[in-house]
Amino acid sequence: MSYIKYLTCKQCFNQYPIEPLNVCELCFGPLEVNYDYEKISNTVTRNSISNGPLNIWRYQPFLPVSLDNMIDIGTGFTPLIHAKNLGELLGLKNLYIKNDSVNPSYSFKDRPVAITTAKALEFDFKVLACVSTGNLMGSVAAHAAKAKMKSYVFFPTGLEKGKIIGSSVYGPTLISVDGNYDDVNRLCSELADNLKWAFVNVNMRPYYAEGSKTLGFEVAEQLGWKAPDHCVVPAASGELHTKIWKGLIEMKDVGLIEKVNTRMHLAQPEGCSPIVKAFNNQESQIIPVKPDTIAKSLAIGNPASGPFALQTLKTSSGSAVAAPEEEISECIQLLAETEGIFTETAGGVVISSLRKLVKNNKINSDDITIAFITGNGLKTQEVIEHTVKYNQIQPTYKSFEQTINIT
Ligand SMILES: Cc1ncc(COP(=O)(O)O)c(C=O)c1O
Ligand SMILES: [Zn+2]
Numbered sequence: 001m002s003y004i005k006y007l008t009c010k011q012c013f014n015q016y017p018i019e020p021l022n023v024c025e026l027c028f029g030p031l032e033v034n035y036d037y038e039k040i041s042n043t044v045t046r047n048s049i050s051n052g053p054l055n056i057w058r059y060q061p062f063l064p065v066s067l068d069n070m071i072d073i074g075t076g077f078t079p080l081i082h083a084k085n086l087g088e089l090l091g092l093k094n095l096y097i098k099n100d101s102v103n104p105s106y107s108f109k110d111r112p113v114a115i116t117t118a119k120a121l122e123f124d125f126k127v128l129a130c131v132s133t134g135n136l137m138g139s140v141a142a143h144a145a146k147a148k149m150k151s152y153v154f155f156p157t158g159l160e161k162g163k164i165i166g167s168s169v170y171g172p173t174l175i176s177v178d179g180n181y182d183d184v185n186r187l188c189s190e191l192a193d194n195l196k197w198a199f200v201n202v203n204m205r206p207y208y209a210e211g212s213k214t215l216g217f218e219v220a221e222q223l224g225w226k227a228p229d230h231c232v233v234p235a236a237s238g239e240l241h242t243k244i245w246k247g248l249i250e251m252k253d254v255g256l257i258e259k260v261n262t263r264m265h266l267a268q269p270e271g272c273s274p275i276v277k278a279f280n281n282q283e284s285q286i287i288p289v290k291p292d293t294i295a296k297s298l299a300i301g302n303p304a305s306g307p308f309a310l311q312t313l314k315t316s317s318g319s320a321v322a323a324p325e326e327e328i329s330e331c332i333q334l335l336a337e338t339e340g341i342f343t344e345t346a347g348g349v350v351i352s353s354l355r356k357l358v359k360n361n362k363i364n365s366d367d368i369t370i371a372f373i374t375g376n377g378l379k380t381q382e383v384i385e386h387t388v389k390y391n392q393i394q395p396t397y398k399s400f401e402q403t404i405n406i407t
Pocket of ligand 2: 009010011012013014024025026027028029
């Protein structure tokens with residue numbers, strides 16, 4: 001049972017049937033899934049969700065798929081951790097880390113991909129494909145393996161070894177394309193027009209995007225059915241930022257939470273921050289950039305959902321922050337040393353931005369603040385490799401004593 005009604009264009013609101021479509025024929029705007037919220041609110045209660053499975057499928061009435069083709073490799077219901085140590089350092093009493101780096105393929109991408117895989121099976125696709133900045137391809141390959149589908153994953157040349165090996169293990173066809181993400185995206189849009197493949201973030205994008213709402217649902221549920229005061233969200237295409245907001249609003253609209261006064265802050269690395277620039281310069285259009293950042297997972301120079309992220313920033317009175325490149329690895333280390341959580345570069349961008357938001361008095365000490373940690377540090381080890389020091393000793397007490405200074 002699914003409560004999905006139709007697709008609508010986000011720009012001109014023209015309606016389309018539930019098919020593998022992503023672009024409006026009239027204005028080329030992106031399409032979005034619409035639901036029968038009346039039916040959802042008649043079905044869903046806090047109890048019905050609490051009694052559901054401990055994964056994203058507990059929120060199925062808000063998702064564009066039925067449970068018939070559910071693919072479950074354990075995605076979702078990740079820990080929300082009270083970050084007392086980092087909070088103390090920054091002067092925040094109620095700082096929480098949403099640690100989505102512990103999903104099955106070690107990034108939040110498992111959420112949208114689980115939904116899309118189920119929808120691709122519903123549409124009878126045999127092949128799952130994607131254009132990736134690194135994390136998506138591991139997730140697509142893992143879900144395709146579980147669904148007994150073939151997978152083809154396309155990525156810009158020069159990604160981190162951990163992301164390539166961490167995808168290869170699931171048996172996809174890996175295709176490294178000479179060019180940046182935006183070049184790969186153009187190629188895949190052309191391929192999606194000609195091949196009968198489910199490109200999760202191209203022709204399946206409306207369904208894919210819905211998966212990230214579950215991060216908003218989970219945080220509200222884990223806080224005891226209330227929305228936080230602040231979310232700090234990393235952005236590449238800008239989709240995640242917008243969909244966390246959509247998740248919170250949907251929960252309010254069906255009466256699961258009382259109100260949403262959340263400020264949706266958006267974080268990008270300085271070397272690829274087109275959304276931040278547009279917002280801070282009060283422009284309504286995003287000017288594409290050529291990415292030059294160590295945060296490769298966020299290296300999208302022409303962000304597809306950028307205009308909607310701008311809208312979400314405005315509607316929620318959020319701020320947009322560009323993290324200096326040199327702070328990214330320092331902040332990966334800071335989170336690890338204070339909270340015992342090892343994140344990838346996107347998480348370094350989030351922590352650097354959080355620190356700046358506090359410094360600029362955008363977040364007060366009592367405010368309930370969520371830092372979204374969306375990818376795992378084991379995938380981008382090269383960015384902190386230079387900081388590694390260790391002692392080499394002989395297997396004797398004497399050698400230990402001579403080398404290690406016990407304090
Ligand atoms: C770890 C991580 N965090 C955040 C993002 C941003 O997601 P979005 O493209 O929805 O803005 C990505 C995108 O690939 C990512 O890999
Ligand atoms: Zn349209």
